[in-house]
Amino acid sequence: MTEPAPTPRRGRRPKGQGNPRDDILRAAQKEFGDRGFDRASIRAVARRARVNPALVYHYFESKDDLFTALIGSQVNPARIHSLLTEHAREDAGHVIVRGFATVWDNAGPESVLVIMLRSATTQPTAARLLREVIVDEIVGPGAGRRGGRADRLRLSLVGSQLLGLAIARYILRIEPIAKATPSALAEHLGPAVSVLLADPTGR
Amino acid sequence: MTEPAPTPRRGRRPKGQGNPRDDILRAAQKEFGDRGFDRASIRAVARRARVNPALVYHYFESKDDLFTALIGSQVNPARIHSLLTEHAREDAGHVIVRGFATVWDNAGPESVLVIMLRSATTQPTAARLLREVIVDEIVGPGAGRRGGRADRLRLSLVGSQLLGLAIARYILRIEPIAKATPSALAEHLGPAVSVLLADPTGR
The missing domain is CATH 1.10.357.10 (Tetracycline Repressor, domain 2)
Incomplete structure (x- = not known):
């Protein structure tokens, strides 16, 4: 078990706007682009997308899975x-x-x-x-x-x-x-x- | 100026045996193989070849030059x-x-x-x-x-x-x-x- 992720309070995304999965993919694109595959993390993707890491795991099983989905989107x-x-x-x-x-x-x-x-x-x-x-x-x-x-x-x-x-x-x-x-x-x-x-x- | 390299005392190569340039290339092959291009160092190559780093610089201007020579040898x-x-x-x-x-x-x-x-x-x-x-x-x-x-x-x-x-x-x-x-x-x-x-x- 990893420790529970802190929920970002400030700048939290307003409910009901956009598609969270798309937001996460866009955030992942930036994270992988800035930090490369090896150093990128689900936690940081969640922070960039202003969502709880649990939501990222709701859509994607793992970092590999997220990366594969990103490639699939292109x-x-x-x-x-x-x-x-x-x-x-x-x-x-x-x-x-x-x-x-x-x-x-x-x-x-x-x-x-x-x-x-x-x-x-x-x-x-x-x-x-x-x-x-x-x-x-x-x-x-x-x-x-x-x-x-x-x-x-x-x-x-x-x-x-x-x-x-x-x-x-x-x-x-x-x-x-x-x-x-x-x-x-x-x-x-x-x-x-x-x-x-x-x-x-x-x- | 870098600090003077310590001369390896023990296991120093006997004079007049083999070709130092070839020995250095063989040592460089091992060093690049073990540590990759980025982490390999001239100092470590000299240590592996049992020569003074100055001798490596006598034959090769830089790490790039040594790597290029290695490729050229193959x-x-x-x-x-x-x-x-x-x-x-x-x-x-x-x-x-x-x-x-x-x-x-x-x-x-x-x-x-x-x-x-x-x-x-x-x-x-x-x-x-x-x-x-x-x-x-x-x-x-x-x-x-x-x-x-x-x-x-x-x-x-x-x-x-x-x-x-x-x-x-x-x-x-x-x-x-x-x-x-x-x-x-x-x-x-x-x-x-x-x-x-x-x-x-x-x-």
Whole structure:
């Protein structure tokens, strides 16, 4: 048992305004952004959202759970899935790269996506989350339809290509990748992603 | 001025044995491996190599310089350059991916390469070094011969593909990438790298 959390008296949120879950997610975004995954705490998120920590635990089981929900609020699995399936194969890579870069650009330089990426190389929990995003959202849906170890390898390599792009563009800021437009990235990297998506056996 | 370093009396290395620079590099490999880039120190490297810190500074200007030299001892720019230029274009991606995975596999799970990768997302110095390795060793030599912003973008994207592969395989251990053989990786990722290497204008 942890000691009971002090309820913030001053500046307590007025009842009946806004959606507490959304307020908590916004506060969590700031907390993770300011302090990184490892040092962020549920207690501090509650303070920022001006709610009792118990309310945070009402919506989210743990810090991991809160972080996963934050990522989920910015990554749309259904959208990823449709990108992977709805487009003609020769265009799929182009659409995926442009869509990926646009989503990340719009999320901003201190988004939870960037935090996840930065934390993933040193924090096992962030690494697990990133692995799950890639395997569950990209490899799973794609390979599930077509099966096979080679399919899973090709799709996870698509994930690794996007991972490399994100780290080069948003963390390391390697030029000219960092300053290129999403369209320019798609023009060059798109065909390479399409090669991986195309099933070599022609199924 | 820092205070004069205490000279280790006991276990001091006998004169005239081995190459001190190599001994220091081996000690640095252990120090960076055990403590990570940020917490490693020249003083501790000297202690591990059983030499006076002044001797470390004789060979290496700074901790950054020592780290760069360590990477240089495991990455061979001439070899990378020849991989990028000597092979027929359609095979180049295959050769590069297989060579890259083989070098990293042989370096082992706690090599300086993995340390650099793990540190690069949080430590500005490690990030700068990784950026320099990619830009100076991959983009520079390739684009230098052919020039142009599009060429630099394509070559830096090759760097980002290898970066994504390394993070997926050695840090996040995403399956089946982590357990795939270098040949299997080359079979699938090679054609995608070749697409980026092939000049779309046919020059």
